[in-house]
Amino acid sequence: MKLLFIGSRLYDDVDYYVREKNIKSILTESNENAINLDLPDEVIIVPRGMEEPKRVAIEKEVDAVVPLIGIDPPLMDVAIMKEELEGEYGIPVIASDVEAVRLTSNKINTKDFFQREEINTPDYQVIESPEQLELDFPVVLKQGEGQGGKDIRIAKSQDDVEEYFENFNQALCEKFVExxxxxxxxxxxxxxxxxxxxxxxxxxxxxxxxxxxxxxxxxxxxxxxxxxxxxxxxxxxxxxxxxxxxxxxxxxxxxxxxxxxxxxxxxxxxxxxxxxxxxxxxxxxxxxxxxxxxxxxxxxxxxxxxxxxxxxxxxxxxxxxxxxxxxxxxxxxxxxxxxxxxxxxxxxxxxxxxxxxxxxxxxx
CATH class of the missing domain: 3.30.470.20 (ATP-grasp fold, B domain)
Structure with missing residues (x-):
């Protein structure tokens, strides 16, 4: 069994399991100074993006691709690669598809999905100016994209909302839940x-x-x-x-x-x-x-x-x-x-x- 892994940062989490399963490991990474490059059987340094990992998967005739990516920005490119490799070459890519990434990588899309699926989520609204806010304070202000708490603020007053809009022209406003x-x-x-x-x-x-x-x-x-x-x-x-x-x-x-x-x-x-x-x-x-x-x-x-x-x-x-x-x-x-x-x-x-x-x- 031969697997292509994309991204080295998390590879030490799986290295011993890969060896236990007697899997031949190939890894693509865009940073030649990244950690864990000494662990896989073969490492190929590639440009950013998924075009080169896709080419490697095809040329090396791997049995499947396992992206080890813990950040949001590349996920849509991975999903597009998944469609191409699975649809045209029959190579499984163990990752979410385009629609799932579209719904989850943007918090506004996610809220719409929750509403459609009748999943309970805090009251919210999307506003383009502080004056549009109708929720009672405190509220959580977020941007559609971002992770790790980036661009999130808890607003306790209208002044907090106005200050937030000094840097943004739109906000997802969510009722603060204690x-x-x-x-x-x-x-x-x-x-x-x-x-x-x-x-x-x-x-x-x-x-x-x-x-x-x-x-x-x-x-x-x-x-x-x-x-x-x-x-x-x-x-x-x-x-x-x-x-x-x-x-x-x-x-x-x-x-x-x-x-x-x-x-x-x-x-x-x-x-x-x-x-x-x-x-x-x-x-x-x-x-x-x-x-x-x-x-x-x-x-x-x-x-x-x-x-x-x-x-x-x-x-x-x-x-x-x-x-x-x-x-x-x-x-x-x-x-x-x-x-x-x-x-x-x-x-x-x-x-x-x-x-x-x-x-x-x-x-x-």
Whole structure:
């Protein structure tokens, strides 16, 4: 089996699994100084864009293509490549299609999709001037495109809205929901949809604290909330998108007990380590299973196991050396991830007591 991977930044997450499966790995990367270039069997430096990866896939006669792309801008190009490689050459590309990317890469399109599919989402409106705002404060102001909290502001007054419009001529305005932030990964391939374990990402704040700066935990345990509601709603969203790959969805559980879907991404996400730690399913490994014909709900359920896990921002980790493979929970302990200065540690154990012991030991 021969697979083409696109992008090296996330490749160390899958390298040991690729070797375990005896897969020949070819990787294309546009940055000759990128990390992880020493890991695949073959590396080909290419210009930005998907034309050269497409050519490599055809010339190397790969069995499938697995894009490892964790940012939004290239996703539409990947989707177009998927249509061409699958339609003209019969080479599977394990990624979302054009329509799914169109609906999820722009937050306004996503809101329209939620309305059409009758999926509960906070009240919102799109405005082109501050005077058009009709929602009560506080509101969340967003741009249609962007990720990682970029261009998002919580407005507490009309003055805040007017200040926001000094830099933008349009805004998606969403009612601020006070409550718990939740994330869930959903895997989908050939019509089979598998929601994984929901993750708790902390409480909302009027200061707009970014999730990367919060302590996150799994499995989800919020008084009054049945996690099945999150999983069933996530399944409905994925079914409506009717595409392949990873879907990462953000939910809110309000103080008055209402569940809202906030947004959807069609790419690997920042909570994947905590998801893996919590339920023993690595979403990037499942992309490979899709590529080699080993993905199914039954296979996932056989591997699934529930642990207690937490993810803590630590800046720079200076503790004991992680076990090899570095991105594996093989020893049921911890993974360190993220760039220097912004590192996080994800820790797991089979009991809350053991987890507390590991947290104290590793984060002193």
């Amino acid at each position: 409550g718990s932030e939740i994330s869930i990964e959903v895997l989908a391939y050939n019509g089979e949809i598998v929601p994984l374990e929901p993750i708790y990402k902390g409480e909302t704040t009027l200061e707009g604290t970014h999730p990367l700066n919060k302590i996150k935990t799994g499995p989800l345990d919020i008084e009054g909330l049945d996690k099945k509601i999150i999983q069933e709603t996530a399944y409905k969203v994925a079914k409506g998108l009717n595409s392949d790959g990873i879907f990462e969805m953000d939910f809110m559980y309000s103080k008055d007990g209402e569940v809202f879907v906030i947004e959807v991404n069609t790419r690997p996400n920042g909570t994947r380590y905590l998801t893996t730690g919590t339920c023993n399913i690595n979403s990037l490994h499942e992309l490979i299973n899709m590529a080699i014909g080993q993905f199914s709900r039954e296979n996932i359920e056989e591997k699934m196991d529930i642990y207690y896990a937490t993810e803590i921002p630590i800046g720079n980790y200076n503790g004991e050396k992680p076990h090899v493979p570095l991105k594996s929970f093989e020893h049921d302990d911890f993974i360190v991830h993220g760039p220097e200065g912004y590192q996080r540690i994800t820790i797991r154990a089979k009991s809350k007591e053991k987890l507390d012991e590991l947290v104290k030991k590793l984060t002193v």
